[in-house]
Amino acid sequence: MxxxxxxxxxxxxxxxxxxxxxxxxxxxxxxxxxxxxxxxxxxxxxxxxxxxxxxxxxxxxxxxxxxxxxxxxxxxxxxxxxxxxxxxxxxxxxxxxxxxxxxxxxxxxxxxxxxxxxxxxxxxxxxxxxxxxxxxxxxxxxxxxxxxxxxxxxxxxxxxxxxxxxxxxxxxxxxxxxxxxxxxxxxxxxxxxxxxxxxxxxxxxxxxxxxxxxxxxxxxxxxxxxxxxxxxxxxxxxxxxxxxxGTLELRVQRQNANAGALVKLLATRPEVTGLRWPGSPADPQYPLAARQMMLGGGLLAFRLPGRPYLHRFLRASRLIVPATSYGGLQSTANDIGAWPHLAVPAGLVRISCGCEDTADLVDDVRDALDKAAVS
Ligand SMILES: Cc1ncc(COP(=O)(O)O)c(C=O)c1O
Known part of the structure:
Protein backbone atom coordinates (compact mmCIF):
# COMPACT_ATOMS: atom_id res chain seq x y z
CA MET A 1 0.00 0.00 0.00
CA GLY A 246 -8.28 1.40 14.26
CA THR A 247 -8.58 -2.02 12.58
CA LEU A 248 -9.56 -0.78 9.10
CA GLU A 249 -6.36 -1.80 7.36
CA LEU A 250 -6.34 -5.26 8.98
CA ARG A 251 -9.97 -5.82 8.03
CA VAL A 252 -9.49 -4.64 4.47
CA GLN A 253 -6.43 -6.86 3.99
CA ARG A 254 -8.30 -9.93 5.28
CA GLN A 255 -11.41 -9.15 3.21
CA ASN A 256 -9.22 -8.71 0.15
CA ALA A 257 -7.39 -12.01 0.82
CA ASN A 258 -10.71 -13.80 1.36
CA ALA A 259 -12.12 -12.41 -1.89
CA GLY A 260 -8.98 -13.51 -3.76
CA ALA A 261 -9.25 -17.04 -2.34
CA LEU A 262 -12.97 -17.30 -3.16
CA VAL A 263 -12.35 -16.06 -6.70
CA LYS A 264 -9.78 -18.86 -7.18
CA LEU A 265 -12.36 -21.41 -6.06
CA LEU A 266 -15.25 -19.90 -8.04
CA ALA A 267 -13.16 -19.81 -11.23
CA THR A 268 -12.99 -23.62 -11.13
CA ARG A 269 -16.75 -24.12 -10.81
CA PRO A 270 -18.73 -24.69 -14.03
CA GLU A 271 -22.01 -23.42 -12.47
CA VAL A 272 -20.43 -19.98 -11.84
CA THR A 273 -20.52 -17.42 -14.68
CA GLY A 274 -19.83 -13.71 -15.03
CA LEU A 275 -17.38 -13.65 -12.11
CA ARG A 276 -16.26 -10.10 -11.27
CA TRP A 277 -13.58 -8.98 -8.82
CA PRO A 278 -11.33 -6.04 -9.68
CA GLY A 279 -8.35 -7.73 -8.00
CA SER A 280 -8.40 -10.72 -10.35
CA PRO A 281 -6.10 -10.76 -13.41
CA ALA A 282 -8.96 -12.67 -15.12
CA ASP A 283 -11.42 -9.79 -14.58
CA PRO A 284 -12.24 -8.05 -17.89
CA GLN A 285 -11.33 -4.66 -16.35
CA TYR A 286 -8.22 -5.78 -14.47
CA PRO A 287 -5.81 -3.52 -16.44
CA LEU A 288 -7.89 -0.48 -15.40
CA ALA A 289 -8.18 -1.74 -11.80
CA ALA A 290 -4.39 -2.15 -11.65
CA ARG A 291 -3.97 1.46 -12.84
CA GLN A 292 -6.36 3.11 -10.42
CA MET A 293 -7.03 0.83 -7.46
CA MET A 294 -4.71 -0.12 -4.61
CA LEU A 295 -6.65 -3.30 -3.74
CA GLY A 296 -9.38 -5.45 -5.29
CA GLY A 297 -11.38 -5.21 -2.06
CA GLY A 298 -13.81 -7.58 -0.39
CA LEU A 299 -16.72 -7.47 -2.86
CA LEU A 300 -17.20 -9.93 -5.69
CA ALA A 301 -20.16 -10.69 -7.94
CA PHE A 302 -21.12 -13.71 -10.04
CA ARG A 303 -24.09 -15.60 -11.42
CA LEU A 304 -25.48 -19.00 -10.53
CA PRO A 305 -28.01 -20.76 -12.79
CA GLY A 306 -31.13 -18.90 -11.58
CA ARG A 307 -32.54 -17.59 -8.30
CA PRO A 308 -33.75 -20.95 -6.86
CA TYR A 309 -30.20 -22.28 -7.34
CA LEU A 310 -28.80 -19.15 -5.68
CA HIS A 311 -31.21 -19.54 -2.75
CA ARG A 312 -30.13 -23.17 -2.30
CA PHE A 313 -26.52 -21.98 -2.18
CA LEU A 314 -27.25 -19.27 0.38
CA ARG A 315 -29.33 -21.62 2.57
CA ALA A 316 -26.55 -24.21 2.47
CA SER A 317 -23.82 -21.76 3.53
CA ARG A 318 -23.01 -21.65 7.24
CA LEU A 319 -20.85 -18.53 7.08
CA ILE A 320 -22.36 -16.25 4.44
CA VAL A 321 -25.28 -14.29 5.85
CA PRO A 322 -27.96 -13.16 3.39
CA ALA A 323 -28.16 -9.42 4.10
CA THR A 324 -27.96 -6.07 2.43
CA SER A 325 -25.01 -3.71 2.89
CA TYR A 326 -21.37 -4.81 2.72
CA GLY A 327 -17.92 -4.30 4.15
CA GLY A 328 -18.50 -5.84 7.59
CA LEU A 329 -16.64 -8.39 9.67
CA GLN A 330 -19.10 -11.13 8.73
CA SER A 331 -19.38 -12.29 5.13
CA THR A 332 -22.74 -11.34 3.65
CA ALA A 333 -24.44 -11.96 0.34
CA ASN A 334 -27.00 -9.99 -1.50
CA ASP A 335 -29.49 -11.68 -3.82
CA ILE A 336 -29.59 -8.80 -6.28
CA GLY A 337 -32.69 -10.22 -8.00
CA ALA A 338 -34.64 -9.28 -4.86
CA TRP A 339 -34.25 -5.62 -5.85
CA PRO A 340 -36.85 -5.23 -8.61
CA HIS A 341 -35.59 -1.73 -9.49
CA LEU A 342 -32.24 -3.17 -10.66
CA ALA A 343 -32.52 -4.99 -13.97
CA VAL A 344 -29.87 -7.66 -13.43
CA PRO A 345 -29.45 -11.20 -14.76
CA ALA A 346 -31.25 -13.92 -12.74
CA GLY A 347 -29.00 -15.66 -10.24
CA LEU A 348 -26.67 -12.68 -9.72
CA VAL A 349 -25.17 -12.57 -6.25
CA ARG A 350 -22.83 -10.04 -4.65
CA ILE A 351 -20.71 -11.46 -1.86
CA SER A 352 -19.07 -9.18 0.67
CA CYS A 353 -16.17 -11.13 2.12
CA GLY A 354 -15.75 -10.68 5.83
CA CYS A 355 -12.83 -11.36 8.13
CA GLU A 356 -13.40 -15.08 8.77
CA ASP A 357 -10.44 -17.44 8.42
CA THR A 358 -9.80 -17.82 4.72
CA ALA A 359 -9.76 -21.62 4.80
CA ASP A 360 -13.12 -21.72 6.63
CA LEU A 361 -14.75 -19.41 4.11
CA VAL A 362 -13.41 -21.32 1.11
CA ASP A 363 -14.51 -24.67 2.60
CA ASP A 364 -17.94 -23.25 3.38
CA VAL A 365 -18.50 -21.87 -0.12
CA ARG A 366 -17.26 -25.10 -1.77
CA ASP A 367 -19.60 -27.13 0.43
CA ALA A 368 -22.58 -24.82 -0.17
CA LEU A 369 -22.02 -24.93 -3.95
CA ASP A 370 -21.86 -28.74 -3.84
CA LYS A 371 -25.11 -28.87 -1.86
CA ALA A 372 -26.84 -26.36 -4.15
CA ALA A 373 -25.89 -28.50 -7.17
CA VAL A 374 -27.48 -31.73 -5.91
CA SER A 375 -30.63 -30.52 -4.11
C1 LIG B 1 -22.00 2.97 -3.58
C2 LIG B 1 -22.88 3.53 -2.51
N1 LIG B 1 -23.05 4.85 -2.42
C3 LIG B 1 -23.84 5.40 -1.48
C4 LIG B 1 -24.51 4.61 -0.57
C5 LIG B 1 -25.40 5.25 0.47
O1 LIG B 1 -24.81 5.20 1.70
P1 LIG B 1 -25.64 5.21 3.09
O2 LIG B 1 -26.44 3.94 3.11
O3 LIG B 1 -24.58 5.29 4.14
O4 LIG B 1 -26.51 6.42 3.07
C6 LIG B 1 -24.36 3.22 -0.62
C7 LIG B 1 -25.08 2.35 0.32
O5 LIG B 1 -25.29 1.17 0.06
C8 LIG B 1 -23.52 2.67 -1.61
O6 LIG B 1 -23.32 1.34 -1.71
Whole structure:
Protein backbone atom coordinates (compact mmCIF):
# COMPACT_ATOMS: atom_id res chain seq x y z
CA MET A 1 0.00 0.00 0.00
CA UNK A 2 1.07 3.55 -0.65
CA UNK A 3 2.67 5.77 1.97
CA UNK A 4 0.39 8.54 3.17
CA UNK A 5 0.48 11.53 5.51
CA UNK A 6 3.94 12.18 7.00
CA UNK A 7 5.26 9.17 5.10
CA UNK A 8 3.08 6.85 7.22
CA UNK A 9 1.22 3.90 5.76
CA UNK A 10 -2.58 3.60 6.02
CA UNK A 11 -2.31 0.88 8.66
CA UNK A 12 -0.31 3.21 10.90
CA UNK A 13 -2.71 6.11 10.34
CA UNK A 14 -5.68 3.82 11.05
CA UNK A 15 -4.14 2.26 14.16
CA UNK A 16 -3.41 5.69 15.61
CA UNK A 17 -6.84 7.09 14.67
CA UNK A 18 -7.86 9.75 17.14
CA UNK A 19 -4.93 9.23 19.52
CA UNK A 20 -4.74 12.39 21.66
CA UNK A 21 -1.39 14.16 22.06
CA UNK A 22 0.73 12.47 24.73
CA UNK A 23 0.70 14.20 28.11
CA UNK A 24 1.69 12.87 31.53
CA UNK A 25 -1.18 10.78 32.96
CA UNK A 26 -3.30 11.71 29.93
CA UNK A 27 -5.52 9.12 28.19
CA UNK A 28 -4.14 6.98 25.38
CA UNK A 29 -7.39 7.07 23.44
CA UNK A 30 -10.07 9.68 22.81
CA UNK A 31 -13.55 9.40 24.28
CA UNK A 32 -16.71 10.81 22.75
CA UNK A 33 -17.50 14.33 23.88
CA UNK A 34 -21.26 14.38 24.39
CA UNK A 35 -21.74 18.06 25.23
CA UNK A 36 -23.71 19.98 22.61
CA UNK A 37 -23.56 23.34 24.39
CA UNK A 38 -20.36 25.04 25.45
CA UNK A 39 -19.48 27.90 27.78
CA UNK A 40 -19.54 31.19 25.97
CA UNK A 41 -16.63 33.55 26.42
CA UNK A 42 -18.36 36.80 27.37
CA UNK A 43 -15.36 38.75 26.18
CA UNK A 44 -16.11 37.14 22.81
CA UNK A 45 -12.62 35.84 22.29
CA UNK A 46 -13.39 32.19 21.53
CA UNK A 47 -15.95 31.24 18.86
CA UNK A 48 -19.35 30.23 20.23
CA UNK A 49 -19.82 26.49 19.78
CA UNK A 50 -22.92 24.36 19.32
CA UNK A 51 -23.23 20.63 18.56
CA UNK A 52 -24.93 20.95 15.18
CA UNK A 53 -22.27 23.36 13.95
CA UNK A 54 -19.41 21.06 14.87
CA UNK A 55 -17.88 19.09 17.72
CA UNK A 56 -14.53 17.66 18.67
CA UNK A 57 -15.52 14.03 18.02
CA UNK A 58 -16.36 14.97 14.42
CA UNK A 59 -13.08 16.92 14.17
CA UNK A 60 -11.07 13.85 15.24
CA UNK A 61 -12.83 11.63 12.73
CA UNK A 62 -12.40 14.16 9.93
CA UNK A 63 -8.69 14.33 10.59
CA UNK A 64 -8.26 10.59 10.13
CA UNK A 65 -10.58 10.24 7.12
CA UNK A 66 -8.89 13.24 5.49
CA UNK A 67 -5.46 11.65 6.01
CA UNK A 68 -6.63 8.34 4.53
CA UNK A 69 -8.15 10.13 1.51
CA UNK A 70 -5.08 12.39 1.20
CA UNK A 71 -7.15 15.54 1.46
CA UNK A 72 -9.43 17.10 4.06
CA UNK A 73 -12.78 15.61 4.94
CA UNK A 74 -16.26 16.63 6.07
CA UNK A 75 -18.32 13.95 7.84
CA UNK A 76 -22.07 13.50 7.39
CA UNK A 77 -24.65 11.37 9.13
CA UNK A 78 -24.94 8.90 6.20
CA UNK A 79 -23.46 8.19 2.81
CA UNK A 80 -26.56 9.65 1.17
CA UNK A 81 -26.26 12.79 3.32
CA UNK A 82 -22.71 13.13 1.94
CA UNK A 83 -23.81 12.55 -1.67
CA UNK A 84 -26.79 14.89 -1.37
CA UNK A 85 -24.63 17.61 0.20
CA UNK A 86 -22.35 17.47 -2.86
CA UNK A 87 -25.28 17.62 -5.28
CA UNK A 88 -27.38 20.20 -3.46
CA UNK A 89 -24.61 22.47 -2.22
CA UNK A 90 -22.83 22.66 -5.57
CA UNK A 91 -25.61 22.67 -8.17
CA UNK A 92 -27.84 25.63 -9.06
CA UNK A 93 -30.84 25.77 -11.43
CA UNK A 94 -29.69 25.56 -15.07
CA UNK A 95 -26.43 23.78 -14.09
CA UNK A 96 -25.84 20.45 -15.79
CA UNK A 97 -25.12 17.25 -13.85
CA UNK A 98 -23.58 14.35 -15.77
CA UNK A 99 -23.97 10.76 -14.54
CA UNK A 100 -23.18 7.31 -15.90
CA UNK A 101 -26.09 4.91 -16.24
CA UNK A 102 -24.21 1.94 -14.78
CA UNK A 103 -22.00 4.00 -12.48
CA UNK A 104 -24.49 5.77 -10.27
CA UNK A 105 -25.75 4.37 -6.98
CA UNK A 106 -29.50 3.84 -7.30
CA UNK A 107 -30.45 6.40 -4.64
CA UNK A 108 -28.02 8.97 -6.04
CA UNK A 109 -29.92 8.57 -9.31
CA UNK A 110 -33.17 9.17 -7.41
CA UNK A 111 -31.82 12.47 -6.05
CA UNK A 112 -30.74 13.40 -9.58
CA UNK A 113 -34.29 12.72 -10.79
CA UNK A 114 -35.60 15.08 -8.11
CA UNK A 115 -33.07 17.72 -9.15
CA UNK A 116 -34.22 17.37 -12.76
CA UNK A 117 -37.63 18.53 -11.58
CA UNK A 118 -36.04 21.60 -10.00
CA UNK A 119 -34.35 23.13 -13.01
CA UNK A 120 -31.07 21.22 -13.03
CA UNK A 121 -30.23 19.56 -16.32
CA UNK A 122 -29.36 15.90 -15.75
CA UNK A 123 -27.62 13.95 -18.48
CA UNK A 124 -27.22 10.20 -18.00
CA UNK A 125 -24.54 8.60 -20.18
CA UNK A 126 -24.48 5.02 -21.39
CA UNK A 127 -20.78 5.05 -22.34
CA UNK A 128 -17.52 6.94 -21.77
CA UNK A 129 -17.48 7.94 -25.44
CA UNK A 130 -20.44 10.27 -24.72
CA UNK A 131 -18.56 12.19 -22.01
CA UNK A 132 -16.60 14.78 -24.06
CA UNK A 133 -19.78 16.16 -25.66
CA UNK A 134 -21.95 15.89 -22.53
CA UNK A 135 -19.47 17.67 -20.28
CA UNK A 136 -19.20 20.87 -22.33
CA UNK A 137 -20.82 23.52 -20.13
CA UNK A 138 -21.50 21.00 -17.33
CA UNK A 139 -20.93 21.86 -13.67
CA UNK A 140 -20.46 18.39 -12.15
CA UNK A 141 -19.75 14.78 -13.18
CA UNK A 142 -20.63 12.13 -10.59
CA UNK A 143 -19.39 8.57 -10.99
CA UNK A 144 -19.27 5.47 -8.84
CA UNK A 145 -16.33 3.11 -9.38
CA UNK A 146 -16.35 0.20 -8.71
CA UNK A 147 -20.10 0.27 -9.11
CA UNK A 148 -22.46 -1.37 -6.66
CA UNK A 149 -23.58 -4.13 -7.23
CA UNK A 150 -22.09 -5.05 -10.64
CA UNK A 151 -18.50 -3.99 -9.87
CA UNK A 152 -17.98 -2.20 -13.19
CA UNK A 153 -15.07 0.23 -13.25
CA UNK A 154 -14.87 3.70 -14.80
CA UNK A 155 -11.58 5.26 -15.86
CA UNK A 156 -11.36 7.97 -13.20
CA UNK A 157 -8.17 9.65 -14.50
CA UNK A 158 -9.70 9.92 -17.95
CA UNK A 159 -13.01 11.24 -16.60
CA UNK A 160 -11.17 13.89 -14.54
CA UNK A 161 -9.03 14.87 -17.54
CA UNK A 162 -12.02 15.30 -19.87
CA UNK A 163 -14.20 17.01 -17.25
CA UNK A 164 -11.50 19.45 -16.12
CA UNK A 165 -10.68 20.40 -19.71
CA UNK A 166 -14.35 21.46 -19.98
CA UNK A 167 -14.32 23.25 -16.60
CA UNK A 168 -16.51 20.69 -14.79
CA UNK A 169 -15.95 19.21 -11.34
CA UNK A 170 -15.72 15.46 -10.69
CA UNK A 171 -17.13 13.67 -7.63
CA UNK A 172 -16.38 9.95 -7.17
CA UNK A 173 -18.47 7.65 -5.00
CA UNK A 174 -15.70 5.59 -3.36
CA UNK A 175 -17.90 3.51 -1.03
CA UNK A 176 -17.11 0.12 -2.58
CA UNK A 177 -13.33 0.59 -2.70
CA UNK A 178 -13.02 2.61 0.53
CA UNK A 179 -10.16 5.10 1.06
CA UNK A 180 -7.79 2.13 1.45
CA UNK A 181 -8.73 0.60 -1.87
CA UNK A 182 -8.65 3.69 -4.06
CA UNK A 183 -7.67 7.33 -3.76
CA UNK A 184 -9.94 9.35 -6.09
CA UNK A 185 -8.20 12.64 -5.21
CA UNK A 186 -4.87 11.24 -6.47
CA UNK A 187 -6.65 10.19 -9.67
CA UNK A 188 -7.76 13.78 -10.28
CA UNK A 189 -11.23 13.85 -8.69
CA UNK A 190 -12.25 17.06 -6.94
CA UNK A 191 -14.39 15.22 -4.41
CA UNK A 192 -14.33 11.69 -2.97
CA UNK A 193 -17.62 10.60 -1.38
CA UNK A 194 -17.98 7.55 0.83
CA UNK A 195 -20.63 5.65 2.74
CA UNK A 196 -18.78 4.78 5.93
CA UNK A 197 -21.57 2.41 6.97
CA UNK A 198 -19.72 -0.07 4.76
CA UNK A 199 -16.00 -0.86 4.76
CA UNK A 200 -14.87 2.05 6.94
CA UNK A 201 -17.33 1.39 9.80
CA UNK A 202 -16.97 -2.31 9.05
CA UNK A 203 -19.16 -3.79 11.81
CA UNK A 204 -22.72 -3.27 10.48
CA UNK A 205 -23.48 -1.05 13.47
CA UNK A 206 -23.23 2.54 12.30
CA UNK A 207 -24.57 4.80 9.54
CA UNK A 208 -22.12 7.48 8.44
CA UNK A 209 -20.62 9.15 5.39
CA UNK A 210 -17.96 11.64 4.40
CA UNK A 211 -16.67 13.75 1.52
CA UNK A 212 -12.99 14.57 1.02
CA UNK A 213 -11.40 17.22 -1.15
CA UNK A 214 -8.23 19.28 -1.53
CA UNK A 215 -10.19 22.36 -2.61
CA UNK A 216 -10.77 24.81 0.26
CA UNK A 217 -13.79 26.44 -1.45
CA UNK A 218 -15.56 23.12 -2.00
CA UNK A 219 -14.85 22.08 1.59
CA UNK A 220 -16.29 25.34 2.89
CA UNK A 221 -19.42 24.92 0.75
CA UNK A 222 -19.93 21.42 2.21
CA UNK A 223 -19.28 22.56 5.78
CA UNK A 224 -21.74 25.44 5.34
CA UNK A 225 -24.30 23.04 3.89
CA UNK A 226 -23.96 20.65 6.82
CA UNK A 227 -24.09 23.49 9.34
CA UNK A 228 -27.42 24.74 7.97
CA UNK A 229 -29.01 21.41 7.09
CA UNK A 230 -28.05 19.55 10.24
CA UNK A 231 -26.13 16.66 8.67
CA UNK A 232 -23.49 16.24 11.36
CA UNK A 233 -23.16 12.74 12.90
CA UNK A 234 -23.44 12.35 16.67
CA UNK A 235 -20.39 12.29 18.92
CA UNK A 236 -21.07 8.65 19.71
CA UNK A 237 -21.20 7.68 16.03
CA UNK A 238 -17.96 9.58 15.33
CA UNK A 239 -16.23 7.92 18.24
CA UNK A 240 -17.47 4.46 17.23
CA UNK A 241 -16.22 5.09 13.69
CA UNK A 242 -12.82 6.21 15.00
CA UNK A 243 -12.60 3.08 17.10
CA UNK A 244 -13.56 0.96 14.09
CA UNK A 245 -10.98 2.64 11.87
CA GLY A 246 -8.28 1.40 14.26
CA THR A 247 -8.58 -2.02 12.58
CA LEU A 248 -9.56 -0.78 9.10
CA GLU A 249 -6.36 -1.80 7.36
CA LEU A 250 -6.34 -5.26 8.98
CA ARG A 251 -9.97 -5.82 8.03
CA VAL A 252 -9.49 -4.64 4.47
CA GLN A 253 -6.43 -6.86 3.99
CA ARG A 254 -8.30 -9.93 5.28
CA GLN A 255 -11.41 -9.15 3.21
CA ASN A 256 -9.22 -8.71 0.15
CA ALA A 257 -7.39 -12.01 0.82
CA ASN A 258 -10.71 -13.80 1.36
CA ALA A 259 -12.12 -12.41 -1.89
CA GLY A 260 -8.98 -13.51 -3.76
CA ALA A 261 -9.25 -17.04 -2.34
CA LEU A 262 -12.97 -17.30 -3.16
CA VAL A 263 -12.35 -16.06 -6.70
CA LYS A 264 -9.78 -18.86 -7.18
CA LEU A 265 -12.36 -21.41 -6.06
CA LEU A 266 -15.25 -19.90 -8.04
CA ALA A 267 -13.16 -19.81 -11.23
CA THR A 268 -12.99 -23.62 -11.13
CA ARG A 269 -16.75 -24.12 -10.81
CA PRO A 270 -18.73 -24.69 -14.03
CA GLU A 271 -22.01 -23.42 -12.47
CA VAL A 272 -20.43 -19.98 -11.84
CA THR A 273 -20.52 -17.42 -14.68
CA GLY A 274 -19.83 -13.71 -15.03
CA LEU A 275 -17.38 -13.65 -12.11
CA ARG A 276 -16.26 -10.10 -11.27
CA TRP A 277 -13.58 -8.98 -8.82
CA PRO A 278 -11.33 -6.04 -9.68
CA GLY A 279 -8.35 -7.73 -8.00
CA SER A 280 -8.40 -10.72 -10.35
CA PRO A 281 -6.10 -10.76 -13.41
CA ALA A 282 -8.96 -12.67 -15.12
CA ASP A 283 -11.42 -9.79 -14.58
CA PRO A 284 -12.24 -8.05 -17.89
CA GLN A 285 -11.33 -4.66 -16.35
CA TYR A 286 -8.22 -5.78 -14.47
CA PRO A 287 -5.81 -3.52 -16.44
CA LEU A 288 -7.89 -0.48 -15.40
CA ALA A 289 -8.18 -1.74 -11.80
CA ALA A 290 -4.39 -2.15 -11.65
CA ARG A 291 -3.97 1.46 -12.84
CA GLN A 292 -6.36 3.11 -10.42
CA MET A 293 -7.03 0.83 -7.46
CA MET A 294 -4.71 -0.12 -4.61
CA LEU A 295 -6.65 -3.30 -3.74
CA GLY A 296 -9.38 -5.45 -5.29
CA GLY A 297 -11.38 -5.21 -2.06
CA GLY A 298 -13.81 -7.58 -0.39
CA LEU A 299 -16.72 -7.47 -2.86
CA LEU A 300 -17.20 -9.93 -5.69
CA ALA A 301 -20.16 -10.69 -7.94
CA PHE A 302 -21.12 -13.71 -10.04
CA ARG A 303 -24.09 -15.60 -11.42
CA LEU A 304 -25.48 -19.00 -10.53
CA PRO A 305 -28.01 -20.76 -12.79
CA GLY A 306 -31.13 -18.90 -11.58
CA ARG A 307 -32.54 -17.59 -8.30
CA PRO A 308 -33.75 -20.95 -6.86
CA TYR A 309 -30.20 -22.28 -7.34
CA LEU A 310 -28.80 -19.15 -5.68
CA HIS A 311 -31.21 -19.54 -2.75
CA ARG A 312 -30.13 -23.17 -2.30
CA PHE A 313 -26.52 -21.98 -2.18
CA LEU A 314 -27.25 -19.27 0.38
CA ARG A 315 -29.33 -21.62 2.57
CA ALA A 316 -26.55 -24.21 2.47
CA SER A 317 -23.82 -21.76 3.53
CA ARG A 318 -23.01 -21.65 7.24
CA LEU A 319 -20.85 -18.53 7.08
CA ILE A 320 -22.36 -16.25 4.44
CA VAL A 321 -25.28 -14.29 5.85
CA PRO A 322 -27.96 -13.16 3.39
CA ALA A 323 -28.16 -9.42 4.10
CA THR A 324 -27.96 -6.07 2.43
CA SER A 325 -25.01 -3.71 2.89
CA TYR A 326 -21.37 -4.81 2.72
CA GLY A 327 -17.92 -4.30 4.15
CA GLY A 328 -18.50 -5.84 7.59
CA LEU A 329 -16.64 -8.39 9.67
CA GLN A 330 -19.10 -11.13 8.73
CA SER A 331 -19.38 -12.29 5.13
CA THR A 332 -22.74 -11.34 3.65
CA ALA A 333 -24.44 -11.96 0.34
CA ASN A 334 -27.00 -9.99 -1.50
CA ASP A 335 -29.49 -11.68 -3.82
CA ILE A 336 -29.59 -8.80 -6.28
CA GLY A 337 -32.69 -10.22 -8.00
CA ALA A 338 -34.64 -9.28 -4.86
CA TRP A 339 -34.25 -5.62 -5.85
CA PRO A 340 -36.85 -5.23 -8.61
CA HIS A 341 -35.59 -1.73 -9.49
CA LEU A 342 -32.24 -3.17 -10.66
CA ALA A 343 -32.52 -4.99 -13.97
CA VAL A 344 -29.87 -7.66 -13.43
CA PRO A 345 -29.45 -11.20 -14.76
CA ALA A 346 -31.25 -13.92 -12.74
CA GLY A 347 -29.00 -15.66 -10.24
CA LEU A 348 -26.67 -12.68 -9.72
CA VAL A 349 -25.17 -12.57 -6.25
CA ARG A 350 -22.83 -10.04 -4.65
CA ILE A 351 -20.71 -11.46 -1.86
CA SER A 352 -19.07 -9.18 0.67
CA CYS A 353 -16.17 -11.13 2.12
CA GLY A 354 -15.75 -10.68 5.83
CA CYS A 355 -12.83 -11.36 8.13
CA GLU A 356 -13.40 -15.08 8.77
CA ASP A 357 -10.44 -17.44 8.42
CA THR A 358 -9.80 -17.82 4.72
CA ALA A 359 -9.76 -21.62 4.80
CA ASP A 360 -13.12 -21.72 6.63
CA LEU A 361 -14.75 -19.41 4.11
CA VAL A 362 -13.41 -21.32 1.11
CA ASP A 363 -14.51 -24.67 2.60
CA ASP A 364 -17.94 -23.25 3.38
CA VAL A 365 -18.50 -21.87 -0.12
CA ARG A 366 -17.26 -25.10 -1.77
CA ASP A 367 -19.60 -27.13 0.43
CA ALA A 368 -22.58 -24.82 -0.17
CA LEU A 369 -22.02 -24.93 -3.95
CA ASP A 370 -21.86 -28.74 -3.84
CA LYS A 371 -25.11 -28.87 -1.86
CA ALA A 372 -26.84 -26.36 -4.15
CA ALA A 373 -25.89 -28.50 -7.17
CA VAL A 374 -27.48 -31.73 -5.91
CA SER A 375 -30.63 -30.52 -4.11
C1 LIG B 1 -22.00 2.97 -3.58
C2 LIG B 1 -22.88 3.53 -2.51
N1 LIG B 1 -23.05 4.85 -2.42
C3 LIG B 1 -23.84 5.40 -1.48
C4 LIG B 1 -24.51 4.61 -0.57
C5 LIG B 1 -25.40 5.25 0.47
O1 LIG B 1 -24.81 5.20 1.70
P1 LIG B 1 -25.64 5.21 3.09
O2 LIG B 1 -26.44 3.94 3.11
O3 LIG B 1 -24.58 5.29 4.14
O4 LIG B 1 -26.51 6.42 3.07
C6 LIG B 1 -24.36 3.22 -0.62
C7 LIG B 1 -25.08 2.35 0.32
O5 LIG B 1 -25.29 1.17 0.06
C8 LIG B 1 -23.52 2.67 -1.61
O6 LIG B 1 -23.32 1.34 -1.71
Missing amino acids: NRMKDGLGPGTIAARAGAPPAEPAGPLVVSPEFATAYHQDLDDVAPVRYGRWGHRSADHLEEVLGALDRGRSVVFNSGMAAVSAVLLALLRPSDRLVLFEGGTYYETRQIADQLAGRGIEVQVLKAMAELPAAVVGARLVVVESPSNPLLDLYDLREIARIAHAAGALVAVDNSVASPLGQCPLDLGADLAMCSDAKVVGGHHDLVLGHVSSRDAELLTALQDWRYLHGGIPSAFTCWLALRSI
